[in-house]
Amino acid sequence: MGDPKDVIDEIQVSGIVAFGSWFLLFGVYAGLYLLICALIF
Amino acid sequence: MSGSWSVNWFVLVIYFLGMFYIGYRSSKKVKSGSDYILAGRQLPLYLVIGGIFATWVNSGSLLGYGGTGYTVGISGYFINVGYLTMCIWMGFWFIKKLRRTGVTTIPEFFEIYYGAPGRIISLVLVFCRDMAVTAAVSVGMATVFMKLFSTSLDMALFITLCVVVVYTVIGGMWAVMITDFVQALIILLGTLIIIPMGIAKIGGWSAFVAAVPPAMTNPFSVGWLQITAWLFIGAFTTAGYQTMIQRGLSADTDNNASKAFIYGGVISAVWYFIPYVIGMITKVLYPNIAASEAYLTIISIFPPFILSVMVVAIIAGSMSTVDSTILTMSSNITVDIYKRFINPNASEKQVVLISRCSVLFLAVFAVLLARALPFILELFFLGGRIMAAGMAPVLLAALFWKKARQVKIAPCAAMVVGATLTTYWQFFGAKVPAGGPGAVFLFWTFDPILMGIPACVIVLVAGVLIEKHILDKKAAEAA
Numbered sequence: 001m002g003d004p005k006d007v008i009d010e011i012q013v014s015g016i017v018a019f020g021s022w023f024l025l026f027g028v029y030a031g032l033y034l035l036i037c038a039l040i041f
Numbered sequence: 042m043s044g045s046w047s048v049n050w051f052v053l054v055i056y057f058l059g060m061f062y063i064g065y066r067s068s069k070k071v072k073s074g075s076d077y078i079l080a081g082r083q084l085p086l087y088l089v090i091g092g093i094f095a096t097w098v099n100s101g102s103l104l105g106y107g108g109t110g111y112t113v114g115i116s117g118y119f120i121n122v123g124y125l126t127m128c129i130w131m132g133f134w135f136i137k138k139l140r141r142t143g144v145t146t147i148p149e150f151f152e153i154y155y156g157a158p159g160r161i162i163s164l165v166l167v168f169c170r171d172m173a174v175t176a177a178v179s180v181g182m183a184t185v186f187m188k189l190f191s192t193s194l195d196m197a198l199f200i201t202l203c204v205v206v207v208y209t210v211i212g213g214m215w216a217v218m219i220t221d222f223v224q225a226l227i228i229l230l231g232t233l234i235i236i237p238m239g240i241a242k243i244g245g246w247s248a249f250v251a252a253v254p255p256a257m258t259n260p261f262s263v264g265w266l267q268i269t270a271w272l273f274i275g276a277f278t279t280a281g282y283q284t285m286i287q288r289g290l291s292a293d294t295d296n297n298a299s300k301a302f303i304y305g306g307v308i309s310a311v312w313y314f315i316p317y318v319i320g321m322i323t324k325v326l327y328p329n330i331a332a333s334e335a336y337l338t339i340i341s342i343f344p345p346f347i348l349s350v351m352v353v354a355i356i357a358g359s360m361s362t363v364d365s366t367i368l369t370m371s372s373n374i375t376v377d378i379y380k381r382f383i384n385p386n387a388s389e390k391q392v393v394l395i396s397r398c399s400v401l402f403l404a405v406f407a408v409l410l411a412r413a414l415p416f417i418l419e420l421f422f423l424g425g426r427i428m429a430a431g432m433a434p435v436l437l438a439a440l441f442w443k444k445a446r447q448v449k450i451a452p453c454a455a456m457v458v459g460a461t462l463t464t465y466w467q468f469f470g471a472k473v474p475a476g477g478p479g480a481v482f483l484f485w486t487f488d489p490i491l492m493g494i495p496a497c498v499i500v501l502v503a504g505v506l507i508e509k510h511i512l513d514k515k516a517a518e519a520a
Contacts, residue, residue: 007141008440013134015441021133022276026126029310033122034260036314037115041250041258 064208067216074392077213091222093305095361108332110320114257123275132302173424182359231354270488277429430493431460451504459497
């Protein structure tokens with residue numbers, strides 16, 4: 001294991017991709033929630 | 042809710058003995074501080090998934106969210122969407138990045154980039170969250186025990202926490218994760234029985250949908266402001282939730298850590314429909330009870346043995362959360378205080394001893410806190426909000442924004458500003474009267490976290506850019 005200050009950059013992902021994917025995930029999750037609600041009620 | 046007293050005791054004693062046995066077997070694996078706190082970073086995938094699921098599910102899930110389902114219906118589910126989205130998301134990059142640093146605790150991570158002040162500030166914020174959860178869930182667990190066995194609250198707290206402390210003290214993370222796995226199975230099976238039996242009692246699913254008030258089946262009935270606040274609270278409390286993060290740090294490989302967050306999050310997302318539907322079923326069957334009594338009321342319709350399993354399910358759910366939060370705080374006392382500031386050359390034996398003593402001390406402290414502040418759900422979210430608004434944005438920035446790792450002052454200032462503003466608003470912000478729709482959570486006219494997080498982010502971004510600019514200028518002048 002290298003210097004903890006540097007090893008974090010071994011996994012490259014831009015902030016925009018990282019946080020954009022959160023919103024994408026949220027959208028999918030909220031969509032599934034609404035679908036389930038529509039199906040069962 | 043009394044059921045058969047002897048059957049309840051029988052089921053509970055068997056369960057407690059099982060927990061002790063797991064603790065005893067786990068103690069044989071503990072040889073070092075890393076074994077005790079992170080199970081030697083050797084946990085297999087299925088145990089980490091079980092641990093993540095069991096940590097999400099506790100007395101608040103069944104009593105609190107069941108009560109929310111009883112009050113507002115299915116739209117209460119949005120409470121969970123924020124944190125479960127974050128849990129699944131953390132599986133993709135977050136946990137892998139953090140594992141690369143080799144840290145044991147979150148404050149340890151902060152010291153790498155922000156020095157001792159970063160460690161101390163984040164330590165206080167981690168404690169805000171975990172101590173609040175420990176105290177709140179302990180009270181929830183003891184309340185169920187008290188009602189079932191007709192004891193005093195103090196006696197219930199004493200018995201339930203004694204069991205947790207014994208297996209956690211002797212077995213550490215191995216015991217916590219194995220018991221969490223067993224408890225996850227009990228919760229899943231126990232709560233799954235309730236819905237078909239409750240629906241059958243109403244007369245079938247169609248009869249249930251026809252009988253439930255229409256507003257309760259509206260997915261957005263709580264309103265967008267409340268939904269936004271829940272998303273913020275959920276996402277940011279999860280991003281800085283050290284108890285959860287340490288599950289990922291305990292996994293045997295990076296890939297298994299990632300998978301555990303994703304699978305554990307998805308399983309929890311599906312399961313979390315259960316408490317709200319239970320709340321709605323209870324509303325149809327018992328329309329005039331207190332919301333907080335929804336779960337305890339509906340399980341009383343079952344025969345004695347099933348009732349006992351239901352009660353054990355809720356006690357199991359609470360134990361799996363309390364053991365985790367106590368252990369994680371014990372790791373902070375050991376790694377971030379004792380080994381960092383008091384005895385940097387501590388031997389492995391000393392580290393394990395201090396960890397074990399800390400578990401005992403923290404359990405006692407949690408009981409005192411719980412008895413001093415008996416409002417369970419607000420306590421649960423009080424500490425969570427402070428940590429979320431203060432620490433989580435900075436932790437995310439440190440992982441995903443290189444500039445935020447190249448400065449020292451701005452991130453610490455952002456943590457202090459976010460936490461202070463949230464704390465101030467929680468005490469002095471305008472509140473709505475308790476008892477209205479969603480009042481269990483909608484306590485302020487404007488949720489404090491909606492003040493704290495933007496303030497933290499503004500100070501963080503502006504501060505990092507200014508500080509970096511000054512540092513670059515100084516470096517250019519020196520060259």
